[in-house]
Amino acid sequence: MTALQHLAVGSRTLVQLAEPDDFEAWRERARVLVQGDVPPERIAWVEPGGSGDLFASAGGAGQQCLPVAPADAPPVRANRRFVQLARNALLHRDPERFALLYRLLWRLQATPRIMEDRADPDIRRVEELAKAVRRDNHKMHAFVRFRLVESGEGDEAGEASEHYVAWFEPEHHILRANAGFFMRRFANMRWSILTPAGSLHWDGAVMHEGPPAQRGDAPAGDPMEDLWRTYYAAIFNPARLKVGAMLKEMPRKYWKNMPEAALIPELIAGAQRREAAMVDAGALEFAERPETLAAIDTAIHACRKCPIGALENHAVMGEGPQDATQGFSGLMIVGEQPGDQEDLAGRPFVGPAGQLLDRHLEKAGIDRGGAYVTNAVKHFKYVQRGKSRLHQNPGAKEIDTCRWWLEGERAVVRPRLVLAMGASAARALLGKTVSISKARGAPLALEDGSELWITAHPSYLLRLDGEARTTQAALFDADLAAVKARLTELCA
């Protein structure tokens, strides 16, 4: 006589589980049922609060009729893969999970390798359940937000102890399964996690389980949340809005318990405005750079990309031959910016510094007419003092902005050798500020294959007197002589 004979034919075995998430209890019962040879379709699994309770009341006060396994029953087989999946799948809120797992365990006895058949519908369903639970676990690790409660009771040291409390709404029966994670992470902190299905309390040494809670049991805010929201808003890059990617990983259902989520609608709405503002502030729709000197000349007159362009002045274009047919020697001379007289004349190097330059060029045997002469910055930067306009050095940012035009001129003229006079010109060619005294006297290779020579600006000589002027003028001459020699060499 088997233990099952007291059940009416066609009736079902009711199996009650005390907890919805107790894998070990399910495993105990399933083992006995398999050994007792109870087929899956004859079992009704009942979890607390589940719809399975209907059977319990119909069948009379929920008695359990677990079979007694025969002494010689073979051991129940379950491989590691099954146990791994089942442990997670059992936490799913789907009421069918116990039956599904039992059916699989049942089939596993006859077909031990069934777990490998990923195309089997039962296997796929269990994998789905386990995956949903793993995701829920992961989201709990990520989205629980603790809030600080200063509790009145002092600890041994007499200090008020800090208690961190979180409210979280998991989708599946995962609270207990994740106690270990939070304990390992916050081992020396007093914390509680409250959920609609139960609560966990850790006091730094022992974990307690508590009854279900309500949102109102957790604190409503934390002073740190302002900083956290500030961080959240600042780390967001409005130039790369990807709302879909965010929603996929952080669905709306979690938002209500995350302090930073309140900012999301405004951040999205502001992103387009902000990006437009960023592009404007960065100045810039130089979509295509003009490809002829005439076009650059026209464009620089309209250029307002930096504040200098907005002053009362005129753009001054470089001048000189642009290729060998026009007598170009291969030399490009770059100064700083037009001065008062250049601005009025509309031509580079016609003022006092220009005249000084001409004298030194002549001395070195360099024909200015064969060189292309231009400036790092195309507009005159000044401050008005009474009737006169006082020269101001262009800023690094202004030089960098205007570099666009200089590079346009270089692309057309294609010099073999560039002579940069002064720190501003050197920056316009190198992208960084260098010391003239260190950089002068030796060529530097530029990206396009041309050579850069750096020297002082002639206006620097104008500001010096006596011995200093003589010394510097000699250095200037030496630089020009070296340039002349090198140019001859390059063109030979």
Next chain:
Amino acid sequence: MASQTPLEKLAILADAAKYDASCASSGTAKKDSLGGKGLGSTERMGICHAYAPDGRCISLLKILLTNHCIFDCHYCINRKSSNVRRARFTPQEVVDLTLAFYRRNYIEGLFLSSGIVKSSNHTMEQIVEVARILRVEHDFRGYIHLKTIPEADAELAHQAGLYADRVSINVELPTDAGLTRLAPDKNARQIEGAMGKVKADLVEAKDARKRFRHAPRFAPAGQSTQMIVGADKASDADIVAKASRLYDNFGLRRVYYSAFSPIPDASAVLPLSRPPLIREHRLYQSDWLMRFYGYKPAEVMQATDADGNLPLDIDPKLAWALKFRENFPLDVNRASREQLLRVPGLGVKAVNRIVASRRHRTLRLDDVAKLTVSIAKVRPFICTVDWRPVTLTDRADLRALLAPRREQLELFAA
């Protein structure tokens, strides 16, 4: 400056840090706070504690110690000649913020970088000091990622590795010429030299732990780097070549790509429009092909167009398969795992499932459909007992059939 509140400083220094793409907190040594005095744990998986509307994960408190900088790199919002607001945290302020965020479960740990103030060594000392206070004074066992400065002393970089889970040095630009042009104060040799030193330290520490159980760990999550895409003229082929060289030479865990974003106060040597974000995505896909799908760098480069760039409308794996159609269709019941990994639409998981399932049954098209995300994408490239794509692979318009319909790829595409 003194009047800045912590809120203002955080806003400035987090804003300044957002151009670093990395936010990973995975792949480090397992640790927890049981038996310790402080808090924190790291387990196998990284955790993303929030997502910003740019779709990026927020796992770490990613900030700069300061955005003052003596360098003048054109693509960088914090460069010396930029007009951004500046702020500076003390190491203690960063420590307090990290711990306060960590206790509330906002973050996995800290990602600390910095502009260069005074000198490279001074800055590196400050960065290391933050990590020291966290690890030594507070017994913090969460994740720490430190950006190390290639110009600083090797000894400081070594200390950083002893406290941090991961260290990284940005190569910034895919070509040396790009670096010279856009980051005139940086030097490619120096950057690679520093990465080489970190690799040597990693190897040595690993070796020591084999012999002595208590030998100190050195950056258990390894080193990574970042390249900016679209700020110079480098093609995708250049970038892939550079990345694979970096993986080979320096044992990197990851190469991150960051599509150049127009930054406030940009300088004129930069392109003004940003490259399409999808380009960055395609580069990551090619990175995946090399790391997980067994493609060689040269094979990824075969998928590029004539100009050396990966197609934007289809993924690189599909592009490769369309170019080398003679390899397809593959019989899912017979083809090797390596071959199946080349089928567009089959990921590593799907291939594993197919290989496991076919021991038990001969797969039909329906079965494959159950194991993959989209059978429509896979179908032209496979055979099953009941399916053979007779005409599909020969069709000239196959690409048009498989490419996603032309849609707006970005919300604000220019």
